[in-house]
Amino acid sequence: MENTALLIAIIQNAIDGIITIDENGIIELINPAACTLFDYQSDEVIGNNISMLMPQPDKDAHDDYIFRHRQTGKASIIGIGREVVGLRKDGSIFPFRLALSEVQFAGRKIYTGFIHDLSKEKEAERRLKEYASHLEELVEERTMSLKETVKALENAKEDLSLSLEKEKELGQLKSRFVSMASHEFRTPLTSVKLSASLIEKYAQPLASPNVSKHVNKIKQAVSSLTVILNDFLSLEKLEAGKEEVSYNDFDLVKFSEEIAEEMQVMAKQNQNIIYQHTGTKSTVNLDEKLLKNCINNLITNAIKYSGENTFIDFTTEINQHHCIITVKDNGIGIPEADQKHLFEAFFRAHNTGTIPGTGLGLNIVTRYAGLMNGIVDFKSVINQGTLFTISFPLS
Template identity: 70%
Template sequence: MEKARLLNAIIETAIDGIITIDERGIIESLNPAALRLFGYQLEEVIGKNIKVLMPEPDKGAHDGYIHRYQSTGEKRIIGKGREVRGLRKDGSTFPFRLAVSEVQYQERKIFTGFIHDLSREKEAEERLREYAAELEELVEERTKSLKKTVVALREAKEEVSLSLEKEKELNQMKSRFVSMASHEFRTPLSSIQLSASLIEKYAQPFENKHIEKHVSKIKNAVGNLTTILNDFLSLERLEAGRVEPNFSSFDLVKLAEEITEEMQMIAKQDQNIIYQHTGLESTVYLDLNLLKNCMINLIGNAIKYSGEHTFIEFNTEISDEQCVVTIKDNGIGIPDADQVHLFQPFFRAHNTGNIPGTGLGLNIVLRYATLMNGTVHFESNINSGTTFVLSFNK
């Protein structure tokens, strides 16, 4: 009796539904979980054929299953588990996984069905399909937008390069470009970046690698375009004389360590930035923002033009006479014929190939360093790397 009460308690409190029927398909019992799933009271289904809980076509085929089993012993209705649909009292259907076992009890056969509701799983799968479809549509839309933006930027760059020959034409072009960049590029780029971040956030519960891949592509493309746009806007501000150094005392070592950590996050695989400071002092009197921009630009170039599994040396030194910042890589180097033109705006060395860039970064670094009364020196050899040195007198 104790075992019977325990068994009954287990059945009554089971999360999954449990149904028993006889050889004719007549319902003999349902546990509370099964009654909740189908929406019936116990007295409404006891003694009725199991077909009352089946939608078509399973309902029409059920008698055939029973007949074949009784006449041939076919085991199709017995199984470890299969996905079927149930019919609720209100006429709605729901998916569930059904496992059926045959029990010999008091010289007769009883079939026990174990029902696991799949509604939530199916809803989640449907939402995932919808998210994937929306993502594909968004990726296609954003890709078209990015292509148009890249084409527009390329055309703008070519137009600026040609207009540099005449000062009057350059001024006119700068005004047009700054207006276009501010209004036509920044807003859609911010929208694309935000949309990509939201998609990544909403898709996290589903752990879909395809979603992560496409979101990463969008973010990388936006990052490249934003860098190009920032370079153009920085050049325009310099040309217009709107950049003035704001000298202040700050901790150079702290700034360099923060930049090292920031740039390490965007470095290539197994590409390590090694920072070292020389000297007892760590405080300098320069423009923090301009110096930070110079460091980030030079380290970014080192990352971009060096391969994976390489080291980038980042050194700072403060002596009694001067402050020196050194960035050294083991990258592709700069051809001798190109070195004389290296700091000209829009100039790029001939061995850069398909590596993205505007040709403005080093020109901006030189002009920022000059504003702080500093100098820029470099040494480079093909396939042996490049060293840039920023020097500032105290």
């Protein structure tokens, strides 16, 4: 009795569903787990054919099996561990794994089915397949997008190559034009300057202030045009990579005094260039031509952007590690918003107004200084002036 009670307790509390049928497929026992799965009460199924719990086509297949069993008297264990589908009372179906065993009891055969619900596993598989399918679609979309991007990049690369080639050709044409035009303009300008000097000489006996005034205007205009042409030629050589540094030792003080004297001629009325040198040494090893261009540009700017009756401080210094050159004016200064663009070619600050210029000078200065391993820096305040510094390391 205890064993029987234990067996009943096990069946009634089993997690999986358990159903027993006779040789004719009539249900004799169903445990609570199976009732829950099929949504029936036990008295609704006991005494009925097991096929009531099967959807088509499994229902007909089971009926055929019962018919063959009755004809032959033989039964084979079918569907062991097989995945099948169950039919609930409300007509819905669910998947489960069926294990079937045959038991000989009291001179007859009893078949016991063990039912393990697969609804959660199947739902998880379905979601996994959907997720995998979604991933495949994403991968396909990303792959297609990547292919389109690569194709677009290849097309852009071809377009860019064509554009660069055309730009290169245009640059070469521009350089040749600038070089040719600059050289062609220099000859007539030299003639104009010479003629102005001769006019001044021959007009001296007349002592006419108007003649002197206009001759000086001609000379100043020629000097300005010459500076512009020199800037264009310098830029053309820099762009073409033709500018080479030629180092040599020279006396920086004598060199600077000559520059200050030459530039003083270009100064405005009562504008004075004050030169000073600091340090016991005066010899440096740099490229005189490039350095002179740098200093001339800085002093020219100081003259242009400062008013009459002002001082332009021009200093040189040779210390233990550096050669330092500064040019300071008390002019209009550089707007803070423009300072980051100051060394760009053809850039001019917004407060220059009608003051003539090409916007090339400072670009050339920083590139020439860079060729000699120098660094250009500046400080500027609107309406208070600007200080430019070029620093060269001493080897």
